[in-house]
């Protein structure tokens with residue numbers, strides 16, 4: 549019974565540096581399938597972050613504030629430990645293109661090796677968001693281009709303040 553209940557929640561982990569319309573699209577899609585979507589904001593990454601952990605969390609909280617099914621939480625360390633702490637068995641990842649596939653399969657397999665009870669669910673974003681990435685959005689903002697089509701006004705403002 550407990551297991552069934554916990555399956556209605558899903559963790560969507562990522563760097564979100566910053567959140568894009570592609571991420572938002574996936575969050576909204578997930579809320580149609582799950583009772584609660586926990587956006588897990590990774591404190592650490594192999595990449596250098598542009599936005600601090602607090603900034604990334606604050607931005608996402610502001611964007612999703614009207615959606616009662618979404619909660620935003622930072623996490624440190626391994627994703628599987630975050631899952632166990634939250635008693636959630638399911639992870640959401642987005643697949644935008646074939647190029648995402650290899651890394652995502654690796655991540656899902658490693659995570660399941662570390663925590664055999666978990667599952668990874670893959671969803672695809674709307675076609676118009678398949679080419680968006682946080683790095684490209686930052687590059688556009690840094691070089692003075694318009695990011696209107698890629699990120700919400702909250703993120704746009706944060707990018708303007710940053711650059």
Ligand code: COA
Pocket residue numbers: 561562563564565568569570571574590593625626627628642643644655658659673677680681682683684
């Ligand atoms: N729409 C648009 N862009 C998307 C997207 C979507 N739906 N999904 C991913 N992206 C982009 C991001 O913008 C980002 O672009 P960038 O590389 O240009 O910045 C890129 O794809 C990857 O983003 P994201 O998924 O947010 O970050 P990540 O791949 O770095 O996140 C973690 C990976 C955080 C989930 C993973 O590293 C993790 O679990 N870390 C914790 C430690 C751990 O347990 N590791 C695994 C076991 S070793």
